[in-house]
Amino acid sequence: MRTLLTILAALLLSGCWWEGPVFYPPDPAAVQPLRAGLYEVTDSDGKVEQSRMVRNPDGSFGPGAEEKGDHLKLFFVPFPMPGRNLWISEMISTNPAKPGAAYGLIEPNGDIIAHSFVIDCESTADMVRAAGGVVTVKQGEMAQTSCRFNDAASLERGLKAYATAHPKLDDEIHLKRLGD
16 A cells, blocks of 8 residues: 555646545545455556555544555545446545645455546546536646646536546556455
C-alpha cells in the first residue's frame, strides 16, 4: 500500500485528475469495499509489495503506523450502476497547502480490485464539461489540464459517463487482501 499511496499522493498534487472539494466526508459507520488488514500490491511490472491498511477513527483508510512518508486518506462511497459493483474513490489530501480530493472509481471482485483511482483529465475533458465540471489549461513550459467538479451531482454525472465508457476498469495495480 506504501507504493500505491505514494503514487496516489504524487498524482493528487499534480492536478491533472478529476478533483474537487471533499464531497463525501469520511464516516466511521459507513460500509466500505475494503477492510483493514495486510494487502499485497502488484504493479504492472510484476513488482510485489506487502503493506498494511488501517481504518482511521474518522472512517477513512490510510497506511499502517509502520509506513513512512506523505500520505493521503482514502474513502469510498457506493456508486450504484446496474450489473456493476462500483464505488467512488475519494483520495483526500492531508496536505494543508493542497486541500480537496481527487476522484475515481473502484470495482471489487473478491479480494482483487479493478480501479481507476484517478481519472486522467486531458483525455476526458469533454466528458467533464458535459457533466458540468470545469476544465482549465495552464499554459507554460508544459501545458497542464485540470478538471474540477464544484458539486457532487456533476461529479456523479461524470463518473456515470466514465463507467459507461469503461465497462472494465484499469487493473494494472492489483490489490489483494492477505489477512488481518
